[in-house]
Amino acid sequence: MSSVELDRKLNDVFAGRVVRKDLTKLIKEGANVPVYVLEYLLGMYAATDDEESIQEGVQRVKKILSDNFVRPDEAEKIKSRIRELGQYSIIDKVTVVLNPKADQYEAEFSNLGLKGVPIPANFVKEFDKLLAGGIWCMVKIDYYYDEELKNVTPFSVNGLKPIQMPNMDMNEVFEGRKSFTKEEWIDVLIRSTGMEPTQLEDRVKWHLLLRLVPLVENNYNMCELGPRGTGKSHVYKEISPNSILVSGGQSTVANLFYNMSSRKIGLVGLWDCVAFDEVAGIKFKDKDGIQIMKDYMASGSFARGKEEKTASASMVFVGNINQSLDSLIKTSHLFAPFPEEMANDTAFFDRMHYYLPGWEIPKMRPDFFTDRYGFIVDYIAEFFREMKKRSFADSIDKYFKLGNNLNQRDTVGVRKTVSGLMKLLYPNGEYTREDIEEVLQYALEGRRRVKEQLKKIGGMEFFDINFSYIDKDTLTEEYVSVPEQGGGKLIPEGIGKPGHVYVVGHADSGMIGVYKLENQVVSGTGKFDKSGLGSHRGAKESLDTAFRYFTANSKSISNTISTKTKDYLMHISDLQGIGLTDELAIAELIGLCSGALEKPVQESMVVIGNMTVGGTISKVEEFANVLQVCVDAGAKKVLIPASSVVDLQTVPSDLLVKVQPIFYSDATDAVFKALGVS
Known part of the structure; x- marks a missing residue:
């Protein structure tokens, strides 16, 4: 259907409830008032498709604003x-x-x-x-x-x-919705927020719809991080009189939740949605602020004084990602822009029902803003508010059930997202199997994005990320992935250069990192030069241990290795930027032998484990977590100390099937197996 026909249908079905959005834009540029204030006035005087009446109404609104609006x-x-x-x-x-x-x-x-x-x-x-x-x-x-x-x-x-609508007839919406197809209704909703759907890809439209879910779903926690200029906070500041945007980040428990001295409930009790702009600046003056926020996000209630208070406001966190998505995925996690006290708090992020990928939304350009008809913002805000009283959380149960990788929090998050999107798209409850499946897939993706980041921060505790749903009729199981997953692996496929080795070990901070050792052999007098170490003493000592073992035992590996007529150059790269590890001796011994023999290490292999000067092999700590990091980095084979065989039982079976474990008994055995020499 063309835009003109959709405008005509919208005016026929919802007469007096729609407004031409370019009028809002026209007046907005001259008056610094929220969109819902302008459209409230336009709804009173210019809600028609008669051009003459529109112009009269616009002049009247302009007069009211010039006479009564306070600049x-x-x-x-x-x-x-x-x-x-x-x-x-x-x-x-x-x-x-x-x-x-x-x-x-x-x-x-x-x-x-x-x-x-x-x-x-x-x-x-x-x-x-x-x-x-x-x-x-x-x-x-x-x-x-x-x-x-x-x-x-x-x-x-x-x-x-x-400046708000006095009343709302929900039957008008339910009946009116029947006149539109799903695609038309999505376009109407997006136009109502001021955007032009014909300029946007389908996936972007879904993202824009998800921004509205906190306005229709009680206690919905959503996070959107992305580049600047993509309109992340626009909906919460301009579109709804029922949401409030907390700018600057700093807040108090009294302001947000409950003021003990005045005995008044805070923002969460008075608004449908509380949005935090610029998450990097979120700061509580009270020490227990984040703890109370976590409690509220999990249960919709919080304890202050002697009693427990409940509220229904959704919480939205929007902010900017300042570095490239690729480097963030490789070196950190997608919650990194949050402030330090939150950035590694898995309990806080686990309460997020959806992570909206803001990097997939284009930066706003003039042609993204519509000049077609959409609902008067105040009318749609009241529609949203009424829909908060209903729930569509069980709408998936007729056709599907969720896979067993979803725990209780995952299930709640997915059901809330499904409920919110169903309220927006099918408020009258009329939908097909395909409709609900489409919504379910989108809901699973956003919660899985949260879980992927939790796995990066918290390790094996959040291993279950293979989200799926099962068709109740055919019993087929469909898995849902996230688009940014799988790209840009740290360990490339294919055979590397001789002397190049990947190793996974613990940094001083306790985090598990991925490192690349690059060894080069040149003519010389037996020197060992190292670069990339900075002042890390532990890494230096571990590399020296490897070289001493190499010079003492090279002949038992191969008679062709010369330690007196060659110099050995080594450079280490910290691929995730988390600081160096001192678990490098075995990997460096393999790198030295690989370079000396001009024989590359096996394809997509990672080395784990360490050794002492005497060649004693150390046990791998946090074995399951280390193996998870290897797999995430793109390893296909992992060289593992034989002493870690007993720890295999701590590794989930679906992680083990992704990698080929190769066990070594001593340092020389590790060299032979890494180079594929029997």
């Missing part, structure tokens, strides 16, 4: 107008605080710059969001100056009306 630089002019007229209506963001000394509520006006303006308690009781972050309103302000009350402000609030 910060014209605040004094508006104050003067209120004084001269005695009463005047304005559009501004209003925040209210309780002044206990005067026992009254007082309003603060964002753009007008007024503070301490008395406001009747009935407005505060009716619209409690005034107390938490504030809301945009049409406000009638009175001015009365009393000479006897010199310390009292002459301004007071006479009337207040939040």
